[in-house]
Amino acid sequence: MRLRTTTAVAAGSALLLLTGCGAADMTKQASPFANAQGAKTVTLSIQSWVGAQANTAVAQYLLEHELGYRVDTVQVDEVPAWDALSQGRVDAILEDWGHPDQEQRYVGDKKTIVRGGDLGVTGHIGWYVPTYFAKQHPDVTEWKNLNKYADQMRTAESGAKGQLMDGSPSYITNDKALVDNLDLDYQVVFAGSEAAQITQIRQFAKEQKPFLTYWYSPQWLFEKVPMTEVKLPAYKEGCDADPEKVACAYPHTPLQKYLNADFAENGGKAAALLKNFKWTTEDQNEVSLMIADQKLTPEEAAKKWVDSHESTWKAWLS
Amino acid sequence: MATLTATAPRTIPGALKQPAVRKLLLLALVAAILVPLANARWASGAWPDALTVDLSEPLARTSDWIIDNRDSHPLFLYFFGHISNAVVLSVRAVYLVLLAAGWAGVTAIAALVAWRVAGVRLALGTAAGFLTCGLLGMWIPTMQTLALMVVAVLASAVVGALLGLAAGLSDRMDRALRPVLDTMQVLPAFAYLLPVVLVFGIGVPAAVLATVVYAAPPMARLTALGLRGADKEVLEAVESLGSTARQRLLTARIPLARKELLLGLNQTIMMALSMAVIASVIGAGGLGDRVYQALASVDVGAALAAGIPIVLLAVVLDRVTAAAGERLGTERKSPVHWAYALAAAVAIAVAGRLAGRLDWPEAWSLNIADPVNRAVDWMTAHLYSGVPVVGGTAEWAGHFTTWVLDPVRDGLQWLPWWSVLLIVAALAWLIGTWHTALTAVLAMAAIGVLGVWQPSLDTLSQVLAAVAVTLVLGFATGIAAARSDRFERALRPVLDVFQTMPQFVYLIPVVALFGVGRAPAVAAAVVYALPAVVRITTQGLRQVDPAALESARSLGATSAQQLRQVQLPLARRSLLLAVNQGVVLVLAVVIIGGLVGGGALGYDVVFGLAQGDLATGLVAGAAIVCLGLMLDRVTQPTERRTKKGA
Known part of the structure; x- marks a missing residue:
């Protein structure tokens, strides 16, 4: 019993010594795996x-x-x-x-x-359609014509509307507002992660299906699945200031x-x-x-x- | 308001014999009074706006305040700062020790410990497990995860044991703690991440603390159970010897509870490991981080290479602690053996050090990523679509979404809010007690108050669909396993692997097969929950009294009749437990399904973590908590409650 108490006391005081009795600023603590050995x-x-x-x-x-x-x-x-x-x-x-x-x-x-x-x-963010589809239907690259193709972009997930696929929630996106403000007949479907989005794009491409997706360059996937950007209303300084009212393209950053x-x-x-x-x-x-x-x-x-x-x-x- | 439906008085008209009918009639009566009132005031299908509280403003302010004051406010400097510091220092200390021991030393020590507590076979398994981790090129990440795990498990064990001690010794503490611990047990791991990130920021301290919060409850529950279950006669005998309360605790009650304590430790380790992987989302590093990084480049093979060491660690730790529990008290080991073992381990570590081979030699590595990726590619290329007759997996997913998920979701969202509450109350009361019904209804109402009624019902619809599929498959497999020993033996390792595999690893193959959306989330949830359901079903069926079966057989019942009329009814309690477990596990993965397009609450949590938008994330997290609570209570059989106290 005595032994256990002494070890406990020793361990406790060692911890106190280690941590120091003063203030501990946790904004200045590095990763425990850093600078090992x-x-x-x-x-x-x-x-x-x-x-x-x-x-x-x-x-x-x-x-x-x-x-x-x-x-x-x-x-x-x-x-x-x-x-x-x-x-x-x-x-x-x-x-x-x-x-x-x-x-x-x-x-x-x-x-x-x-x-x-x-x-x-x-870097540049935009909406893209696969190039094989854009070649067959050159007018799809104007946002005004997107509604014409909404039927072809339908999936089980987007229901009666066309699917606009977005990626990881961590990415900068105005797509929901854009769809509303440009009056598009599309439903934004969040893939939830880029990995999921890429996998889905490649599956579509394998079957030569049409799709519309949020995407960005530089990105290696363009080499595998050539995609063409859809022209949104031109970007002007400050046009994306109010996230609810955005109706313009993404900037080049x-x-x-x-x-x-x-x-x-x-x-x-x-x-x-x-x-x-x-x-x-x-x-x-x-x-x-x-x-x-x-x-x-x-x-x-x-x-x-x-x-x-x-x-x-x-x-x-x- | 509507929550009152469940607080029905307990005096029941005696004329009605059937308790189920009685409960339902009473509920209908209460509903008949309250619903018109509620409907007149807030006539809408969805949860009325008037009854919601918007928390996003205050939460966003809190989050900003924390970030601005984290380096100056005394609360952070003198309290959280020290906690965080202690975590960093201890993880670092363990990590340095592991690195100093080198790969040979760590493997030797692990094997020798396994040998002493669990026997030769497990020692060999342990050594093989560690060497495989090195062979896969994952030595350093494995050590990082191990360091984090050691600290997290020790902390959880201490916290859990202290709480368990309190609950085991004091009835009042027990009453206060049990509902809290019960609840913590059913919460999805994802819901724990945000609050700790809010205070500690991304990094190892947050990861360790989330792990401790997640892994401590089983230790506490089992400690309390062990202390309360101690043999009364032994205690009386000790008491009659005139010992003090403290002596009784140390010499009788704790030693008598050893089995439960070890079982608690075992469960704590398993839960800590699964959390250590999920915590890579908040910067835990180590193996989980490798899985997470591999997923970013859609590299299933690399994800698997990091996933296998996790499974190995889990299996080794599980078997060794379980074996230690079983061996307890059967033999007394001499300390001499321990000394030999220790000396051997130190010798190997020193030899490794002198040979200058502390790091795993890079030449000794095995690349499994390529073959695995080829296999996955082949699978997706041939199964995705256009398979004759049955159709490809993509078509299945499409049909499942259109014909099952959509109708269930739309149906739930179409139901008036008060009727959802009524259904919850009725189900919970029929299966459980008025107590569970009240909790379930309150939890559901809280979701409405938080203002996330629609997304929660969306998540709920996914859970219901996944549970239905899981139960059909799980019961079928479980019945088959209960009837054939060979099948069960073949199934066991498969179940082991699927139960310990981090959910992250199969998110991507699931997307490759089922596309993006709710269907892959449901599929992942089914895969995750299936092993537990199969296991419980098999166990339940096998425990059915052989005498009952024998008599049925002698009456000439066919085996289908035996199953339907004897085994299944007698295993009812196990089957209900399987449903309960299935629901809880499915919810946990449906939430993670937010990463593959599951949307709803899971997406909100991921969004909150990713954008640092804690208001969205925390509200969704709270809704998940409520949903988990509701689902658990609705499926909680009355027996479990009365049995557990022991």
């Missing part, structure tokens, strides 16, 4: 889409093989990733599609996140990198590499395609790209 560790966030995996894979490969870091990756959705970045649970986001609210909060007000510059890739403020200052060579990291849409697609379609592991894909593009990445190491 004295290795210098960088934690990168991976978003759920493959383009983001490609960025991370190449950065990870260079950090590990050129600079000798250990890299941990964590999959986090877009908005929570900002919070994790601010707390230092991840050190960098390599591809952000534009979150003005978050940027204001963390970069502007709290100053826990700093900008990391352009990724070099421009230069994708951005963001770093944790502490990491940007004290991260040494790793931080410098991530700040310099800049490549093109073609580069990203090349790696994405290797991962998602040829089913290489992200590491193998990154190695292949790194081996054949030395001049590009040498510049990042300076």
